[in-house]
Amino acid sequence: MTQNELKKAVALAAISYVIDGEIVGVGTGSTANFFIDELGKIKHRIKGAVASSEATAERLRSHGINVFDLNDIASMPVYIDGADEITHQGAMIKGGGAALTREKIVASVAEQFVCIADGSKLVETLGAFPLPVEVIPMAQAVVARKLAALGGQARLRLKDGQPLLTDNGNIILDLVGCRIVDPVALEEQINNIVGVVTVGLFAGQGADVCLLGTAEGVKTLMF
């Protein structure tokens, strides 16, 4: 099976976690896009969705799904999103699509985080994927120095030769070459650097379930 076929399979499997009559939190990225396309087919069963990015909101609306403002929602049963890496303990690196901050905010309101990922995302130790950090633009240099002091190199993410700006108007520094032995401690440490908005480590509050696409079918990992 191709990687896209594996992503489609987990996106379809995630539909069984959607609760009828409720609002579902929806992530960002190619796997989340496959999920949105499946959600569109059962849109009459749900009240609507909360989006973790402008791109996701647009895709949800294109399927005729109601998109709610998170400020109007006190809780939701489930948040469904992809990951760049996930460990056997449910800790993740996210933010390959630059939506890490909104993803973490929406996930924090959900009772359950269901990660949907193809098998290549399952790792023993996080850190082969560059760790995204959303940063206030004026703090770029100081945060880059502090990240480098943790090990690895902080690289400014570019798009079309220009600094990529997130939906929140901030930049992304990708920390390359940092082997992450204690994701919970590193998440706290990076989040405490002044000028950092969010680090793309989802470890203190990781996934509750991972639907993993493999050649043998969709495996369910519970954490």
Ligand code: 5RP
């Ligand atoms: C976006 C994310 C995505 O979930 C992550 O990058 C995985 O993307 P894909 O499903 O395209 O492999 O965190 O900010």
